[in-house]
Amino acid sequence: MTKSAVILQPPLVQLNGPYPSGAYLAAFFRSLPSYGIRGPETVRWVDVNNRVFRSLFSPAGISRVFDLAESVPSESLGAAGEDAGREYARFLSLRDRWVGWIDGIVSILTGGDRELAHAFVRSPYAPRGRRMDAFLAGLESEPDADDARVLATLAVEDLADLVTVAVDPAFSLVRYAESISASERSFARVEAALSGPMVREFFEPVYASLWDELEAEGMIPREPGDQTLFCVSVPFPGALVGALAMARSLRARFGSRIVIGMGGGYVNTELRSAVSPRLAEYVDHLCFDRGYGAYAAFFADGRVAQLAGVGGAESGPVRLSCPPAYRELEDRMTREIAPDYADIDFRLYPRLADTPNPMHRLWSDGAWLKAYLAHGCYWHRCSFCDVSLDYIRSYLPVGIERLYFSLRRQALSHGLRGIHLVDEAAPPRALRDFARENLRHAARDGGGILPFWGNIRFERSFSRDIADYLAAGGLAAVSGGIEIAAPSGFESIDKGISLEHLVFSCCAFKEAGILVHGYLIYGYWDEDEAELIDSLEVTRQLFRAGLVDSAFWHKFVLTRHSRVYCEWRERAGSPAAGRPSAGTLSGLEPIDEPGDFADNDLRFRGEEASARYTAPLDAALSAWMAGEGLDAPIRRWFPFPVPAPRVDPNLVGSLVSAYERARDEAWDLPHEREADYAWLAGKPVVIGSDELCFWHLGEEVRVATPGARRVAEGLSLAGGEAVDPNFLASLPPELFSALRRHGLCRVRPI
Ligand code: SF4
Incomplete structure (x- = not known):
């Protein structure tokens, strides 16, 4: 019988916070005592990645790195x-x-x-x-203590170089042996990486001490027949070797007292x-998709014991x-x-x-609480995307009030402030509702x-209305797929938006003070x-107009679960389980090995042709993100x-x-009774008898109106709540229009 569950995040992945899959599984297992887990206290989630980081970058860890470096x-x-x-x-000289x-x-x-920090930046x-x-x-001036965090980051990166050279060439700060694991068809080659020096020297000692800890805490059963379920979550290829080494270590230490499952993004897509x-x-089972239904059935069926020791199947x-x-x-x-x-x-x-890029910094600077507003993607149609898999296809919004309440409680108890929404594409209405909860709770509890x-x-x-409301409600930045920025590109991949939508939404976000990042794809x-050249030129114009703060080029990867591959396979008439026969979809010729x-990532004929664009595209983006070369012809990059x-x-x-014309026209529309409007500017102050003074988006606004006191009172609603429609209907049209331009935001319907 399963008495406890341990969720593990293996090394190496991002450093500034844990991935959310463990948090969701922990919450789920804690809700399931009736299935055999004794109670919430017998569920544990451990971020082993963070433990490895702290072990490697410790006096003992760095001493060991230098021992190995000195033996080269x-x-x-x-x-x-x-x-x-x-x-x-x-x-070597500066070892001590x-x-x-x-x-x-x-x-x-x-x-x-x-x-x-003062000494770190200045001491010789x-x-x-x-x-x-x-x-x-x-x-440009003498360094001071405010430069210490940048310098400390670079110190860790410099040391990481030493680890790569002296200990293990497969190491990098946030991934291990990724080139071996990404789309590797042969498990034997992945297995070979398990004897890597990093695994031996740094991963395994951390694992061993964690197993001691868990055993001392009573998380590993002593009674015959009882078992602990270990769930190892693998979000990316760069965590696979660490995960398998972890499973190997677990199996060697605890044998049949445990059951080991592996899940997460990499497992869902690749395995x-x-x-x-x-x-x-190494592992008894692979768990696909969300895991809730699968593990509920797993516990209810009492299959834990049956799964133990299935190795060799x-x-x-x-x-x-599920x-x-x-x-x-x-x-x-x-x-x-x-x-x-x-x-x-x-x-x-x-x-x-x-x-230094403020948008890029969000990914590594700050320990965000991660959560999603909806499972899956409400669009789930883009041709290159894994739309046949549950994590994209099965769109299901979550209850926003309950989610927000829980995140706020946890954020305040952890002393954190930030939330990172890890949706595939957060639905606009859910974002608005999340922002509304944020405004409400901030007004209520003063936190x-x-x-x-x-x-x-x-x-x-x-x-613009929604962007303003989201910004007031806490939205700091958005990232989204631009993919092919050429006018024809959105249609060709069935993105469901046009260049006009892209520009209009970016204008709204930027005017509201929200950072914007775009994902681009070539090849x-x-x-x-x-x-491709058109896409690059439009990207240049987007940067030139200040509509995006950062962007990233991805090389197109054909995946087995993408819409385009599924359609290609249908046309090729190949049986689902077999290798596809010859066929084309607008010239597509996958190569299946x-x-x-x-086996998710597939090669296709002609894919090498785009390799020569990689360096020029990256160089152009780097320059534009630094505000350089924005007016130069794009051909100069090649x-x-x-x-x-x-x-x-x-x-x-x-x-x-x-966009500006459409925005102004929206501001000039008369009051709509069925719509909700919220007041986002500062509290209006009455000057004299007929003037309102308030601050909005960093600027002082003055509006002359008879009955200024009544208007100020009508607008002084805290918490982003809807302004009384009867009050708004009573305002003269020119006053309503002036207020719409300066903080009166239409938030519903969208
Ligand atoms: S690429 Fe993004 S918007 Fe398109 S289907 Fe996938 S998740 Fe949805």
């Missing part, structure tokens, strides 16, 4: 080049300083040691590396057809997914469960200042607004050079001839003008 033959250092050899020698400072560096990153006896030197050399019998030596680990009889429970849980962060000590997470940010789809619903199987492991863009050089500018 000096001839191999010379082979790495003069600069690398000199840098290596500097590390690195070891002596590492606790302080981590403390600066976790928000402590302000006094040490503090350690220095290549990145730190470059940062200090680029400062749905994994059949390697060797994989079953011909078809790999047992696969768990049985039809548990669909209702799964959906109910999806709507009702709020992630549970009780097991996480957010004070232990480093806040990395690794980029202030919780800033939040997340993924959206750049669609028409994000008007589609049917993208020609002219379309046999294997026993990961070291080879490319066609001139076909789009009007003022294409985005003309859409911005159209």
Whole structure:
């Protein structure tokens, strides 16, 4: 019988906070005592990634890195080049300083040691590396304690270079052996990475001490027949080797007293057809999709004991997914469960200042509580997206009031302020309702607004009114797919939006003070050079107009669960389980290779052709994000001839003008009785007998009106609540229109 459950986040993934899957599973297991788990106290969620970070970047960890570095033959250092050899020698020379400072560096990153920060930036006896030197050399004035967090971030990155060179070339700060794990068809090759030095030297000692801890806490059963369920969550390929090593260590330590399951984003997408019998030596089951229905059935059926020791099965680990009889429970849980962060000590997470770009910083700076407003994507149609999988296809909004209440309670108890919404594309109405809860609670309990940010789809619903309301209600930034910025691009991938929608929504966000990040894709199987150039030119214009703060180019990856591949397979007439036969979809020719492991990412004929664009596209984006080269012709980024863009050089500018006209027209519309309006500006102050004075978006606004006191009272509603419609209907049209321009926001319907 299962008596307890432990959820583990393996190394290596992002450093500044845990992934949310553990928080959702912990909340779910704590709601299930009747299925066998004894009670909420027998559920534990452990972020092992954070433990590995703190173990590696500790005096003992860094000493071990230097031990290993000192054993590297000096001839191999010379082979790495003069600069690398000199840098290596500097590390070895400064060993004692690195070891002596590492606790302080981590403390600066976790928000402590302000006094040490002064010394860290100024002391000639503090350690220095290549990145730190470059940062200090680029400062226009003497460094001060406010520079310490940037310098500490760079210190960790410099040390990470040493680890990569001296300990394990598969190491990087937020992923391990990713190139081995991403879309690897052969489990044997992944397994080979399990003997990597990083695993041996740093992962396994952390695992061993955690198992001691869990055993001492009584989380591992002593009675024969009792078992603990271990759920290992793998969000990305860079966490796979750490996860498998963890499973191996668990199995060796506890044998049949435990059952090991593996789930998470990587498992959901890549391992749905994994059949390697060797994989079953590590994990008893793979859990797909949300996990609620699958694990409820798992416990109810008493299948835990049956699963133990299935290693060696011909078809790999047992696969768990939600049985039809548990669909209702799964959906109910999806709507009702709020992630549970009780097991996480957010004070232990480093806040990395690794980029000056304010939008990029959000990903690494700040330990955000992560949650979603809806499971799945309400659009679920884009051709390149995994729309056949539950995490995209099965759209289900969650109860916003319940979710917000739980997040606010947890945020305040953890001393945190920020929420990161991890939706695939947060629905506009849910965002508005989340912002409304934020405004209401902040007005009620005086605890202030919780800033939040997340993924959206750049669609028409994000008007200036809604953007203003979201900003007032805490929305700090949005990220969303632009994909192909060329006018024809949105249609070709069935994005469901147009360039006009993109520009209008970005204008609204930027006017409301919200940061914007865009995801771009190049290298589609049917993208020609002219379309790519058009996409780049529109991107330049978006930056030039100040509509996006940052962006990122992804190279198109054809996936087995994407809409385009599913359609291609239908046309090719291949049986679902078999390898596709020859066929094309607008020239698409997938190359499917046999294997026993990961199989979501597929190669396709001609994909190499786009490789030559990678460096120029990245160079252009880097410059534009730094505000440079925005007026230069885009052909300058390419070291080879490319066609001139076909789009009007003022294409985005003309859409911005159209946005401004549409926005002004909306402001001039008369009061609508069935709509809700909220007052977002500061409290109106009456000057004399007929003038209102208030502040909105950083500016002083003065409005002359008879009966100024009555108007001020009508607008002075706290908490973003709807203003009385009878009061608004009584206002003269010109006053209503003036107020609409300065803080009277139409928030419903959208
Ligand atoms: S790409 Fe984004 S908007 Fe399109 S279907 Fe996927 S999640 Fe939805």
